[in-house]
Amino acid sequence: MIPRYSRPEMTAIWSPEEKFRIWFEIEAHATDALAKLGVVPKEAAAKVWEKGRNAKFDIARIDEIEREVKHDVIAFLTHLSEIVGPEARFVHQGMTSSDVLDTTLSVQLKRAADILLADIDTLLAALKKRALEHKHTVTIGRSHGIHAEPTTFGIKLATFYAEFERAKARLVAAREEISVCAISGAVGTFANIDPRVEAHVAAKLGLRTEAVSTQVIPRDRHAAYFATLGVIASSLERLAIEIRHLQRTEVLEAEEYFSPGQKGSSAMPHKRNPVLTENVTGLARMVRGYVVPALENVALWHERDISHSSVERYIGPDATITLDFALVRMAGVVEKLVVYPERMKENLERTRGLVHSQRVMLALTQAGVGREEAYALVQKNAMRAWNGEGDLLSLLKADAEVTRALPAALLEQLFDLDYHLKHVDTIFARVFGEGDTTP
Numbered sequence: 001m002i003p004r005y006s007r008p009e010m011t012a013i014w015s016p017e018e019k020f021r022i023w024f025e026i027e028a029h030a031t032d033a034l035a036k037l038g039v040v041p042k043e044a045a046a047k048v049w050e051k052g053r054n055a056k057f058d059i060a061r062i063d064e065i066e067r068e069v070k071h072d073v074i075a076f077l078t079h080l081s082e083i084v085g086p087e088a089r090f091v092h093q094g095m096t097s098s099d100v101l102d103t104t105l106s107v108q109l110k111r112a113a114d115i116l117l118a119d120i121d122t123l124l125a126a127l128k129k130r131a132l133e134h135k136h137t138v139t140i141g142r143s144h145g146i147h148a149e150p151t152t153f154g155i156k157l158a159t160f161y162a163e164f165e166r167a168k169a170r171l172v173a174a175r176e177e178i179s180v181c182a183i184s185g186a187v188g189t190f191a192n193i194d195p196r197v198e199a200h201v202a203a204k205l206g207l208r209t210e211a212v213s214t215q216v217i218p219r220d221r222h223a224a225y226f227a228t229l230g231v232i233a234s235s236l237e238r239l240a241i242e243i244r245h246l247q248r249t250e251v252l253e254a255e256e257y258f259s260p261g262q263k264g265s266s267a268m269p270h271k272r273n274p275v276l277t278e279n280v281t282g283l284a285r286m287v288r289g290y291v292v293p294a295l296e297n298v299a300l301w302h303e304r305d306i307s308h309s310s311v312e313r314y315i316g317p318d319a320t321i322t323l324d325f326a327l328v329r330m331a332g333v334v335e336k337l338v339v340y341p342e343r344m345k346e347n348l349e350r351t352r353g354l355v356h357s358q359r360v361m362l363a364l365t366q367a368g369v370g371r372e373e374a375y376a377l378v379q380k381n382a383m384r385a386w387n388g389e390g391d392l393l394s395l396l397k398a399d400a401e402v403t404r405a406l407p408a409a410l411l412e413q414l415f416d417l418d419y420h421l422k423h424v425d426t427i428f429a430r431v432f433g434e435g436d437t438t439p
Contacts, residue, residue, distance in 0.1 A: 094193030226294035233287035257336035
C-alpha cells in the first residue's frame, strides 16, 4: 500500500519484521509443546526461545537465502538456525509451511480487525455527537435526488450511525471467524504432529483450533472477512456521497471543513471542493475490489494449492490498510463537518409547500374523497406550484373542489412542519437507546 493512504499502526502488522516475529513465535510455541510431549528435548525448546526471543531477524539475509532455495519458510528456518544453532534442528518438527503461513495470516487479520473496530468506534462517536447536535435541525428529505418530505439532519446522521453499528457487529463476527490456528501437518491429518501442539499454539496466540484444515485453513473464512470489509467500504461511500451531494453549490447544506490556508484549485481561487469524501469514495472502490479475489480463493485444489497465496499477499495488507485510513478520514470529516441550518430551511421552502402534498391527499380521503380523485386534485395544484404559478396552500384554497372537502382553516393546519417531526424522539430512542438522545 502506498504511504499516502497508510497509518503506522496498521502498516506495522504487515511489515516483514512483524511477519517474521509471528513466524518465530509459532515455531517456538510449537517446539515448547513438542518438548512437553517428549518429542524434542526441553533444553532445545528453551534454547530456541533464549536465542530467538530478542533476535533481530535479518530480512536481507532471509531474502538472500530465498533467492537460492525459492521457498520463503525454508529461508526463514535456515536463518533461524543461524541464530539458534544446532538446537534449531528440532524446530518445525512434523509441521508444514501452511501451518506457519495460515496461522500467521489469522493473527494478522485478527489484529487488523482490532484496529478497524476501534476506527468504527471513533466514527460512531462522531456520528452520534453530530446527530444529537442536529436532532431537530429541519432539512428536506430527498428521493431520486428530488425533494420528498421534511426530515432532520440528525435523523440523516442517525441512519449512518445505525448502519455502522451493523458494520461493527459484522466485523466482530468476521474477526471471530478468522481467529483460527492450523498446526496439522501435510494434508491436515496430524500424522507427524500431535493435535495437542496445535491446541497449545492456538492458546498462546489467542486463537481457536481449526476443526479440519486439509493442510490449509479453509478460505471461506477469509472470504467472509474480506466481504465484510467490502460492505463497510460501501457504507463509507454512501456517507461520503451524501456529504458530497450536500456540498454542491446549488445545495450547500453542509460541507467539509476548509482550513485556513487550504487551496481548492490551482486555477480557480474560489473553489472549496469535497476532496476528502471524494477520496473516501475512491478508497472504498479499492477495498471492494479485493472482495472478488478473496471469494475466488475459496476453491482450492484438493487438500491445498497456493493459488491463494499471491492474492493474499496483496489483499491482506492493502484492504485493511486502505479501510483503516478511510474510516479515520471519514471520522474526521464528520467531526468537523460544517452544517448550514438556514440553507436547509431555504432549500426546503423552495418548492412552495409541495412537501406537504401527501398529508393533504390523506386528509381528503379522510373527508370522503376517493383516493384516486384526491391524488388528482392535489397533483393538479402541485404541478402548478412546481411551475411557479403560486404556493401550494394558496392554490388549494382557491380550488373549490378541494375546499368543498377541506375548509381553508383545516388546509392551513395541514401545512404544519412539526407534524413531520413528531416521531424524532422515537427514532433516536431506537438508534441510541432510551435516555441517551438529548443533545
